[in-house]
Amino acid sequence: MTQGSRVVVVGAGPTGLFTALGLARKGAQVTVIDAEPRVNDSPRANVYMLSTIKALDEYGLLEDALRVAARGYEFNMRFPLTGNVARLKFELLEGLTYTYTLHFGQNVLAEILLKHFLELPGAQMRWNTRFVSLAQKADGVEVSVESEGVQDVIEADWMVGADGARSSVRKALDLEFGGFTWPETFMATNVYYDFDKHGYAASNMVAAGADWHVVAKVSDDGLWRIAYGEDANLTEEQRRARIPDRFANFLPDRAEFELERANSYRVHQRCASSMRVGRVLLAGDAAHATNPIGGMGFTSGVQDAKALVDALGRVIAGDCDDDILDYYSSERRRVFLQIANPSAIDQKRRVQETDREVRLKDEAEFMAATTNPEIAKMAMMSVFQLEGKPYQPGRKA
Ligand SMILES: Cc1cc2nc3c(=O)[nH]c(=O)nc-3n(C[C@H](O)[C@H](O)[C@H](O)COP(=O)(O)OP(=O)(O)OC[C@H]3O[C@@H](n4cnc5c(N)ncnc54)[C@H](O)[C@@H]3O)c2cc1C
8 A cells, every 4th residue: 555545525325434444454654534523324324234234344444333233134025915924034044154134324334434534544524514526537526625714635646425315426427317306205204103013124125015114123223114115295294294104004002103214215226337547436325325225325335335345445555557446447337226216226126016916926026035945045135236346457347
């Protein structure tokens, strides 16, 4: 590693901080900037799949995660049409290192990453600092930022845009973000309610047509996520006012619940036309956006971060030509477009399906998986495909 290689990471979300931590560990001087004053704690990712747990372990973060996380040992697909529940148990993955999902807010993960990052020499976190524009030179990037009304330029050798789905970095690079936006809004609520009592697993999808919803544990103190679709034409106030009525269809015994927070999101299936332009790389939601049913979002983002740390780390160290960065871009786009994107679209279709015959067919498939360990194993292991293929010089994705 060329001592003093300077990297600016835009965005202190989980993808940006994971990337920053990895590069700083390799000796780069990493500055993370974020427009907000602190880690964003809106209710988003709270389920971490096997491949993400492996990534956390490889980065020495699993112990910290296990300290705060609830664990899930099965995934349930619930079919209100017949009352059946397909219970896919992780114990079917006998012999593997990770046989559970982890559950905790992505803001908690970001705090863990930030703590480890700030322990490293050369690591800097600048809150309230908004990316404005960039200028590329042959040997570096000038990153223009604005902090509390004051303009500044940060000189860097490399820059990473991990600034989320509305990425200003992606826009500054003039990249297309092709795909589409779903017509409905997703409501994500955190709620205290005793789903354990009703036999729910830590992760559940409820295939109930227009009343589809996802129920997932956030923590062991009784906090759960309920996510569902709402009319995008309603105001946020109207969506919130409808929560008790909507919950009446979701809560098994219609008992009292305590709403902790609620937020709505527009969701997309989109991918940037490239994840590299010169010395600027994109990662996470800045590069690709997906609906969250099935948890493909950060599950993809963390694999971007790992791949980017490896690729950029090798370029900075002088071990590789920079064509490894083109490989990073093409391989990560391939993984999103061929694996994460179709899988998330399919999961959404299944939970929202209204055709009775198709619902029964979907149900039969899921129920078969619960009694056939090989099918169940394949389904649960499929997230490892998101790791992508390792770089070999000259290989195109
Ligand atoms: C309801 C919901 C549930 C989800 N559940 C899951 C799940 O269970 N599992 C899963 O894997 N994924 C899930 N996701 C997806 C997951 O939340 C995202 O994939 C994840 O947040 C992506 O992280 P990121 O770091 O790439 O971007 P973000 O988390 O969006 O972080 C971007 C950061 O960039 C900063 N920023 C933006 N613009 C600028 C600027 N101009 N200058 C400086 N800083 C800027 C922002 O302040 C923010 O801190 C869910 C998403 C939603 C909406």
